[in-house]
Amino acid sequence: MESTIYLDYAATSPMYPEVIEVMSEAMQTTFGNASSIHQFGRKSRGYLDEARAVFARSIHAKSNEIIITSGGSESDNTAILKTAEKYESLGKHIITTNIEHEAVLKPMKYLESKGFDVTYLPADKDGFVSAEQVKAALRNDTILVSIMSGNNEVGSIMPIAEIGSILKNSNPAVVFHTDTVQSYGSQDIDVDEMNIDLLSVSAHKIGGPKGIGFLYCRENIKLPSLILGGEQETKRRAGTENIPAIIGFQKAVELMMKDKKQRNVYYRKLKEKLINNLKQAGVDLEINGSYDSSLPHIVSIYLKGIDAERLLIHLDLVGIAVSTGSACTAGNVDPSHVLSAMFGVEHSAISETVRISLGLGTTEKDIDKVVIELSKIIKRLK
Numbered sequence: 001m002e003s004t005i006y007l008d009y010a011a012t013s014p015m016y017p018e019v020i021e022v023m024s025e026a027m028q029t030t031f032g033n034a035s036s037i038h039q040f041g042r043k044s045r046g047y048l049d050e051a052r053a054v055f056a057r058s059i060h061a062k063s064n065e066i067i068i069t070s071g072g073s074e075s076d077n078t079a080i081l082k083t084a085e086k087y088e089s090l091g092k093h094i095i096t097t098n099i100e101h102e103a104v105l106k107p108m109k110y111l112e113s114k115g116f117d118v119t120y121l122p123a124d125k126d127g128f129v130s131a132e133q134v135k136a137a138l139r140n141d142t143i144l145v146s147i148m149s150g151n152n153e154v155g156s157i158m159p160i161a162e163i164g165s166i167l168k169n170s171n172p173a174v175v176f177h178t179d180t181v182q183s184y185g186s187q188d189i190d191v192d193e194m195n196i197d198l199l200s201v202s203a204h205k206i207g208g209p210k211g212i213g214f215l216y217c218r219e220n221i222k223l224p225s226l227i228l229g230g231e232q233e234t235k236r237r238a239g240t241e242n243i244p245a246i247i248g249f250q251k252a253v254e255l256m257m258k259d260k261k262q263r264n265v266y267y268r269k270l271k272e273k274l275i276n277n278l279k280q281a282g283v284d285l286e287i288n289g290s291y292d293s294s295l296p297h298i299v300s301i302y303l304k305g306i307d308a309e310r311l312l313i314h315l316d317l318v319g320i321a322v323s324t325g326s327a328c329t330a331g332n333v334d335p336s337h338v339l340s341a342m343f344g345v346e347h348s349a350i351s352e353t354v355r356i357s358l359g360l361g362t363t364e365k366d367i368d369k370v371v372i373e374l375s376k377i378i379k380r381l382k
Contacts, residue, residue, distance in 0.1 A: 004319040005366045009205075009359030010152055010182060010298050011323060016207040016255055016360065019248045023209065026244035034241045035232060044243045051250035055214050058253050059199060060190040067215045067236045068246060072181035074226065075200035075215035076103040076146075078237070079177045082223040083144045083198070084111050087175065091141025092116045095134060098341045099123045099156075100148050104179055105337075108146075121147075123341050127156035127289040131163045135170060144175045150183030153338040153355060154289035155298035157183065164195030175221065181205055181213075185256050186264050186296050197221055203245070207360055208252030212245040267296040267358045274299065274356065274367050281375040288339065288353060297358045300339075302349040306381055311354060314377045320370055323355045 006014070015023075026047070032040030034048045049063070056063045069075045084094065096108055098120040108118045119137045121129045134145060145167060150157050160178055167174050177198035180189060185206040191199060199216040203209055217223060217236070229238030278285060278301075288300035303311065308324040315322060324336075339350045356370075 005321065005369060007320065007322045007356045007358065007362065007366070007370065009362075010355060010357035012204050012210065013207050013359050014361070015209060015248070016252060018255060019208055019251045022251045023244045023248040026247045030243050030247070032243075034243060035230070044241070047243055047247055048241055051246045054250045054253055055201075056216075058184075058189070058257055059216055060192060061216050062219060064234070065191075065216055065219050067217055067233050068241060069213050069215050069237060070211055071204070071213040072101070072179065072200050072202035073103040075202070075213050076101070076177075076179055077107050078215055078223065078226040079198040079200060079217075080104065080107040080144065080146055081111070082226055083175050083177070083221075084114075084116060086223060087143040088116070090173070091139075091143045093119070093139050093142045095119045095121065095137050095142060095145045095147075097121045097123055097129045097147055097158075099127060099129075099151055099153075099338045100146070101152055101179055101181065104146055104148070117141075123156070123338075125342055126293075127151050127154040127338065127342050128293075129158060131159045131166050134163050135166045138167075138170055138174070142171065142174050144177065146177040146179070148182070149178050149180040149187060149189075150295045150298075151289075151338060152182040152298075153336060154300040154342070155182075155294035156289050157187070157293055157295060160196070161194045168195045182298075183295055186260065186267075191216060191218070203249040203252055206252050206256045208249045209245045212242060212249045214249075264296040267362075270358055270362060270364065270367055271296070271299050273364065274371065275301075277367070277371040278374065281371060283375060283378055286349075288342065288349060298355065299357075300353055300355050302353050303378065304348070304352060306352055306378055308352055308354050310381060311374075311377060314381070315373065318373050318377075320373060323357075324353065 030044055032044040034041060034044040052066045053063045055066045094116055112118050121133045123129050147158055149160050164176055167176050175197045178196055179200045181200055181202045184201045197218045202213040225236055225238055227238045232238055284304045286302040288302055312324055335350050343349050
């Protein structure tokens with residue numbers, strides 16, 4: 001295999017070389033427990049405080065509103081389960097959508113088993129829910145609204161600012177959570193302007209290490225810790241802090257903030273080139289969702305008459321990594337709940353869709369090769 005092309009950044013991203021460099025140094029020199037009062041502990045505490053300030057600035061929050069977690073799943077679980085636990089005396093109604101990540105949907109299902117009433121707002125054919133849908137679903141006993149900022153499969157960008165405004169004006173007691181794991185690297189976020197109370201982020205989607213993330217928690221919301229143990233994170237998340245990973249996460253955020261606008265323009269240029277060149281090559285395709293109102297690095301392509309799983313294998317054999325519209329668990333392929341929600345469970349797009357996601361290192365030359373190889377494979381499969 002001459003070369004490989006990675007186009008599955010929505011699943012995870014390779015680490016920036018600068019991130020690897022600062023983490024390697026930290027592993028050798030910064031091993032103290034940040035809770036210790038001696039100089040080794042104080043050194044780690046200094047790095048922790050500095051990183052927390054960087055994370056806070058990236059979303060226009062306060063440093064004391066950032067809780068370091070192990071990633072997006074823990075952040076989502078903490079936000080949802082602990083909000084329900086704290087506020088259930090005020091009501092047991094929660095609003096979300098039917099196209100959220102499993103890290104949101106599974107906690108919701110768990111809460112339903114405990115007697116909570118969850119409203120799943122249906123996404124339209126382009127993968128959107130509206131602020132009006134949220135307003136119509138609000139009840140006197142609603143305690144939490146959890147809606148993702150950008151969808152991880154089709155890239156649809158939700159009207160988070162509009163939803164936040166409606167909640168603030170309609171019922172400010174309702175807690176508003178958004179999962180920004182997929183959108184944090186490309187979208188501008190201001191938690192005060194958007195009236196967000198809780199927000200989830202993961203490092204490995206933006207060139208940082210796996211196993212680290214944060215949960216923004218507005219300072220007037222005092223959630224119990226999901227993990228019981230020590231009193232780290234001002235008693236909000238037990239567990240000794242992973243300082244090298246936190247330092248790497250900080251570096252990834254700094255790099256992201258530095259060139260976010262340029263990257264967004266570049267990714268949209270690559271995405272447009274990919275779609276136009278595939279069409280010129282005679283590939284019969286449709287874009288799932290809205291092309292214009294989607295995350296710049298994600299494109300979900302319905303390739304009519306082509307089994308996506310077979311296509312993925314053929315692409316892998318020539319060194320091109322993409323993903324399908326399905327999620328694989330323990331060897332079993334389940335239909336994409338996102339595409340099923342958008343089109344209905346019988347639609348052929350569910351089994352004939354590939355997701356291509358761009359990121360660090362993707363070049364125009366890569367797109368040219370993908371168009372050539374994809375066109376050839378489709379002709380063979382037909």
